[in-house]
Amino acid sequence: MINILRTFLKEGIQAKDIEPNKENIKIYKNIPMCFSKSLYIRHVDCGSCNACEYELSALTNPIYDIERFGIKFVASPKHADAFTISGSITRNMKTPLLDALQNVSNPIIIAIGDCAIDGGIFRGAYGIIGGLRDLNIEPHIWIKGCPPKPEDIIGGILMANGVLR
Amino acid sequence: MIEFEDKERFHFLGMFASDRRYYNEDFVIRYVFLDKKEHNLKINTINTNNEFKSIQNPLANLYEREIYEMFGLSPVGLDDLRPLRLFPENYPKDFHPLRKDTKLDIEYRGYGDYEFENFEPEGSFKILVGPIHAGIIEPGHFRFTLLGEPILKLEIRHSWKHKGIEKFAEEKSVNFAKILSENISGDHTIAHTLAFVRAVENACNINISLKAKYIRAIFLELERLMCNLNDFAFIFQDVGYSFGAQKVFVLKEKLMRLNYDISGHRFNKGVITLGGVSKDLSLEDIKRIKEFLGFLEKEYFKYKSLFLNSPTILERTDTTGEINYETAMRYYALGYTAKASGVFADTRVLLDEDVCKNMLSYHVLQKGDVTTRVLARFNDIEESIKVIKTLLDNIEEGEIIKSQKLVPNSMGFGVVESQRGNIVHMVELDQDANIYRWKIRDPSFHNWPLIQFAVLKDIIADFPLVNKSLNLSYAGNDL
Numbered sequence: 001m002i003n004i005l006r007t008f009l010k011e012g013i014q015a016k017d018i019e020p021n022k023e024n025i026k027i028y029k030n031i032p033m034c035f036s037k038s039l040y041i042r043h044v045d046c047g048s049c050n051a052c053e054y055e056l057s058a059l060t061n062p063i064y065d066i067e068r069f070g071i072k073f074v075a076s077p078k079h080a081d082a083f084t085i086s087g088s089i090t091r092n093m094k095t096p097l098l099d100a101l102q103n104v105s106n107p108i109i110i111a112i113g114d115c116a117i118d119g120g121i122f123r124g125a126y127g128i129i130g131g132l133r134d135l136n137i138e139p140h141i142w143i144k145g146c147p148p149k150p151e152d153i154i155g156g157i158l159m160a161n162g163v164l165r
Numbered sequence: 166m167i168e169f170e171d172k173e174r175f176h177f178l179g180m181f182a183s184d185r186r187y188y189n190e191d192f193v194i195r196y197v198f199l200d201k202k203e204h205n206l207k208i209n210t211i212n213t214n215n216e217f218k219s220i221q222n223p224l225a226n227l228y229e230r231e232i233y234e235m236f237g238l239s240p241v242g243l244d245d246l247r248p249l250r251l252f253p254e255n256y257p258k259d260f261h262p263l264r265k266d267t268k269l270d271i272e273y274r275g276y277g278d279y280e281f282e283n284f285e286p287e288g289s290f291k292i293l294v295g296p297i298h299a300g301i302i303e304p305g306h307f308r309f310t311l312l313g314e315p316i317l318k319l320e321i322r323h324s325w326k327h328k329g330i331e332k333f334a335e336e337k338s339v340n341f342a343k344i345l346s347e348n349i350s351g352d353h354t355i356a357h358t359l360a361f362v363r364a365v366e367n368a369c370n371i372n373i374s375l376k377a378k379y380i381r382a383i384f385l386e387l388e389r390l391m392c393n394l395n396d397f398a399f400i401f402q403d404v405g406y407s408f409g410a411q412k413v414f415v416l417k418e419k420l421m422r423l424n425y426d427i428s429g430h431r432f433n434k435g436v437i438t439l440g441g442v443s444k445d446l447s448l449e450d451i452k453r454i455k456e457f458l459g460f461l462e463k464e465y466f467k468y469k470s471l472f473l474n475s476p477t478i479l480e481r482t483d484t485t486g487e488i489n490y491e492t493a494m495r496y497y498a499l500g501y502t503a504k505a506s507g508v509f510a511d512t513r514v515l516l517d518e519d520v521c522k523n524m525l526s527y528h529v530l531q532k533g534d535v536t537t538r539v540l541a542r543f544n545d546i547e548e549s550i551k552v553i554k555t556l557l558d559n560i561e562e563g564e565i566i567k568s569q570k571l572v573p574n575s576m577g578f579g580v581v582e583s584q585r586g587n588i589v590h591m592v593e594l595d596q597d598a599n600i601y602r603w604k605i606r607d608p609s610f611h612n613w614p615l616i617q618f619a620v621l622k623d624i625i626a627d628f629p630l631v632n633k634s635l636n637l638s639y640a641g642n643d644l
């Protein structure tokens with residue numbers, strides 16, 4: 001145990017600077033300034049292939065360490081300011097999604113991945129109703145990619161709330 | 166069916182139905198077994214027009230419910246015909262999407278509510294969880310019945326993510342379906358694509374070069390390594406040991422970056438193609454992979470011994486989430502879940518398709534609790550490292566992709582041992598060599614019911630741990 005702690009100290013902080021690829025980030029509306037150092041996010045998967053979840057859960061690892069920017073994933077929509085939404089929206093997930101969104105007034109919507117906007121490659125399958133556009137929900141940010149890279153997700157949020165230019 | 170009697174020899178892999186009326190035939194249902202003695206697939210076929218006999222096995226019953234719902238064929242003798250995927254809240258009655266004559270441009274309106282099982286012993290109460298969960302995970306609904314602290318019963322309702330991939334692929338080209346197959350279960354991109362591609366190659370008698378086989382095997386093992394490291398980290402996290410968790414997450418992240426450097430994609434999407442692979446491994450790539458494996462071995466053993474020598478962790482994981490041998494057998498468990506409960510169904514060893522057959526051991530454990538499933542993963546991690554090293558040392562020059570010709574009106578199966586267990590795809594091509602029927606079977610379909618047994622007598626606080634120790638795919642189950 002002591003040895004491991006020692007190696008930790010030697011390694012130091014592993015977090016890297018965030019250098020997103022701006023082509024993959026589309027900002028429709030800015031996030032209000034008051035969230036620039038504190039943004040609580042609730043994630044809702046509406047029918048993804050789970051690669052988007054894989055990358056989202058990577059955000060909290062020491063290399064990306066999203067919490068150093070004051071961004072935190074929370075357990076309930078009632079604690080959240082923002083939603084990340086991934087996947088093409090299935091018929092079965094439509095009601096749970098709308099229920100979750102109801103818990104936050106004026107939620108900030110972050111669409112994760114190619115599917116989330118219009119269903120992506122699955123558009124046209126009988127089980128999906130499409131994406132956020134088909135529900136007339138306009139996202140603040142859309143992070144493109146299949147799945148988007150973690151840098152781009154963090155970068156997108158930071159660009160929309162003015163921390164990163 | 167006689168094969169269901171001899172469970173030691175025949176491991177049931179699934180029921181694959183198809184509407185063959187277009188060919189002036191009936192509906193066909195194929196029962197697929199892994200014959201552990203002859204080392205091949207045993208396929209029994211029945212034809213039917215409206216009904217078929219139900220099998221006395223809880224897992225087969227799930228497949229029967231699926232066939233009833235998708236094709237409208239009735240399993241005679243099965244009472245529980247509740248829908249698995251088409252929720253009564255959202256889909257019309259008598260809507261059977263995989264029948265060729267079903268219209269899809271209808272008004273989608275529900276006809277009622279899903280019936281949960283009626284189980285309310287005196288003094289018990291229920292805790293309902295989901296579909297949206299607290300963590301960053303996929304949606305699913307869990308109903309616990311508790312009596313005091315221990316869990317008496319768990320009922321799972323899945324398919325919140327049902328997209329209808331199988332139907333969507335019909336009449337589309339094989340190339341389009343290949344792209345779909347990359348997005349069935351994202352963390353198993355390589356395995357699912359490989360299973361699909363193998364099914365098409367079997368149908369059309371396409372042989373691939375030895376070099377392509379090697380490269381496919383290397384990428385498959387890299388994916389297994391990635392998933393196993395991720396699971397290992399999450400187990401640390403769920404026992405409240407985030408210190409170990411974060412260190413292992415870093416290992417996984419480094420592996421994903423290696424993927425990106427080699428193939429240009431963090432999950433290696435696009436590497437597997439029909440007739441071979443699209444990515445050759447240069448000397449530089451081989452060097453990189455070897456360097457990474459050297460680094461990984463050094464680090465991984467540190468955290469393995471940290472796990473095994475920490476009483477606070479083992480206290481949580483020992484005897485938690487037990488699945489005994491009989492249950493694993495009855496539900497034909499797959500992958501590490503099966504191995505941890507004494508059942509072996511690894512098709513890399515039991516079939517002849519993979520080049521790593523002789524590098525693997527027949528490894529089974531007995532206790533079937535969370536610790537044992539972690540131990541089974543440790544073995545997988547160590548074997549993956551060994552296999553990749555051997556393959557890299559023996560890789561030879563050669564072409565990586567061969568030209569392929571699709572054969573119309575053909576049918577084939579593709580089996581791949583993924584990290585969670587074996588994946589089976591069945592592909593039928595029509596007269597234009599487009600997809601006629603595509604059935605996807607993810608290992609999660611076999612292993613999900615086991616969680617209902619694993620949690621019994623545990624407390625609800627242990628559920629996340631048990632769930633993570635099986636770590637099943639929702640997307641692959643819901644399709």
Ligand code: SF4
Nearest residue numbers: 048049113114115146
């Ligand atoms: S965008 Fe791509 S990775 Fe994300 S859910 Fe859709 S298919 Fe999966």
